[in-house]
Amino acid sequence: MDIVTYEILRNGLYATAREMKLAMMRTAGSPIVHSGGDASAAVFDAEMQLVAQGNDIPTMLGSAVISTKVSVEAIGRENLRPGDVIISNDVYLGGGNHQPDVQFTRPVFADGEIVAFVMTRGHWTDIGGQAPGSYTAMTWDVFAEGIRIPPILLYREDKVVADVLNLIVQNTRDPSVRLLDIQAQYAGCFVGDRRVAAMVRKYGKDALRDAMARALDHSERLMREAIRAIPDGVYEAEDEIEPVRGPAGWPTAPIPIRVKVTKQGDGIHFDYAGSGPQTRGGINCPFSVTCNSTWFTVKAITDVAIPINQGCYRPVSISAPDASVVNCAFPASVVAGNTETSPRIIDLLLKALAPAVPKRVVGQSNCGAFSGIFGGMDPDEARVRRTGRRFVGMIDPHAGGMGARATKDGVNGVRVYVGNAGSTAVETIEQTAPLLVQEWSLVPDTGGAGEWRGGLASRRVYRVRYEEATFTACGERGIHPPLGQFGGGAGGLFQCEIRRGDSVTRVPAKAGHEIVQRDDVVLLQPAGSGGYGPPERRDRARLLDDLRDGYITPEALERDYGLTAADAAALRAEAADA
Incomplete structure (x- = not known):
């Protein structure tokens, strides 16, 4: 041909x-x-x-x-x-x-x-x-x-x-x-x-x-050439997955995940031996999801220009223990393994491979869909007549921070890794569901400090217009913040709360659903991301831009970037003059 x-x-x-x-x-x-x-x-x-x-x-x-x-x-x-x-x-x-x-x-x-x-x-x-x-x-x-x-x-x-x-x-x-x-x-x-x-x-x-x-x-030939450029060796890392906050009797200990990466010639093998057993709650990964996370990582650290097809995956072999959190067996539940555990696996692989390809990895990222899910009966009779639907469900994936890179800051307010969907448009939410979006903003200081700053998380605040509805949050990094690479600082943790009048209910990253009612206010904020390189090496002009853009607070200059009080005061004054 x-x-x-x-x-x-x-x-x-x-x-x-x-x-x-x-x-x-x-x-x-x-x-x-x-x-x-x-x-x-x-x-x-x-x-x-x-x-x-x-x-x-x-x-x-x-x-x-x-x-x-x-x-x-x-x-x-x-x-x-x-x-x-x-x-x-x-x-x-x-x-x-x-x-x-x-x-x-x-x-x-x-x-x-x-x-x-x-x-x-x-x-x-x-x-x-x-x-x-x-x-x-x-x-x-x-x-x-x-x-x-x-x-x-x-x-x-x-x-x-x-x-x-x-x-x-x-x-x-x-x-x-x-x-x-x-x-x-x-x-x-x-x-x-x-x-x-x-x-x-x-x-x-x-x-x-x-x-x-x-x-x-x-694609296989190009991928083998790209893998060949990675230094031969054995690379290992471990981390832990946050458990589901369940009723009394559910597991409360973090679940370990481990990997050994063996790179030789134009092939690469990933062995997840030592990862914890499957657990209660939907954070288990079927083997297909673990394979996907692994294939994605190999593609990300090699050459993004290689046409994506199954040929890319031929040089990659994968093994994982049966009935483990990374290769679960029937009837383990899995819904968040696909969206929350999967990106944590990718961060684990980047941690392992950082010594081999330091210019190709990023600081740890928000690692999850951080979906806010509402469901209930619509009290708006005009909308019910128009749509023919009384029950209205709404799933809104949220945007956190993507980790800093070797030559660039991280990306603010973005889905990362295997979750490439967008957040639902505010206009669509308010037109189709009994919800009012009161705030959608970037959150200062949620990007880890570093020579290159981690990307910031975004925050959404909803006012409930249902008479009564369920609200479910599903996220990651409510306990373990996203860490930086090569001396970079950690990013901000997941936060979610429901405000009912003067009371505030804190919602864990992984738990059951809450009941919300009209005029309750729901805040959902994904995790941020880690920085790259020592914070004290960040260029002064970039710090000034961060202050002016509202990406960092004035307090971060001394707390996170190690500036002296005098230097921090001078930078704050210069930012204020602008």
Whole structure:
């Protein structure tokens, strides 16, 4: 195949994945999908190898390497027909990452032969379970996290299987919104099928197959070259995961996570032996999530320009103890393992690899979705008539700090690592839910001090307009702050509180849900991030800018950056003059 045809086909596959996600976002019912973009799409070859993906949610796409193969094999490729769509979300039977993320898989046929598979995955605002939003970490087992959907056919030859559809949507709190999400994901798969089929008609099945194989081999070759540049050696690190704040009798000790990284030649192995056993509460990681966190880290420390597909992962091998917090066994609950434990694993790997690639790592980051979840009946009769929905659930992923880098400050108010969704727009929240957003701001001093300062956390404050609703917070780093690299300081901790008149209730990072009522005020603030390099080496002009921008308080000059009282006073005066 000539290079021009190859590049047309390769780029066409990536463009197809991007168009599939746009089709989902335009028609989805959940604000977290249509506004926050918490959805992903990808194209797989006929052997279920991921060959092209959008710039979407890494935790969805990495785990899809496993879940797509499991889904097809569960149905049997010989049983699939044109227009079929498999639905699945089950961690144990379907290879998923957590139950709110629902995958649709569709075969693409040409001349009666499967030539590719297309996949969409979206985060549903509610999937059932013990609390509205289906996102509480205080769960005894996976059954409390919502309806489990093993790989089954939801569409047969482009016709919905009505009984399956009804069974699924009626096990959620807002079935009309679930129906829109289902139709949106089906539309994304439909678009992908049509685009890939058009390539086959123009270039032929053999050309498509050869281009896919070549793309996988090309990414593998580039990744092996990038890994070869990392010094050979054994690199180790350990950390601990904060436990769920459960009732009496639940585990209260932190859960250790450990890794040994062995780099030799153009291959790299990650061994998680020594990590703690799986635990009560939804902070366990299925193996698919641990694999995804590992693959993500390797990609991040090598070359971001390598086209992302399954070829990137061929030089990487992974082992993890069975029934551990990084490779849990049925029926352990997992909902926050995907969003909170997973980025903690990435910080662990960066800690281990810092001596090998000091210029490629960052200070520890906020490490979580830090979602604020509300659910209850809408008292606004006009909105109920307009939308046809009495129950309103809202999930709002929050933005913390990203750690400082070797030559730059960290990023303020951003989702990091495998969680690439955006916070929900304030206008969308206030239009669709009984909530008023009173504040959305960056929080000074939450970025760790350093030669390069860590990124700041953002804070959101809601006033409740429900008459009564549940509120659930799910986050990380409520106990252990994000540390800096190479002498950088630690960032700020997670904070959440509910103000009811003159009383204040502190909400832990991982606990059950609270009941809120009209005019209660809820504050949710993710963790910040760590700095990079000794704080005393920070350039004076940057400190001045930080003061003027409100990124640090005047007190931080002496407390965090070691300035003398006289130098701090002079800098404060210069900032005030501006």
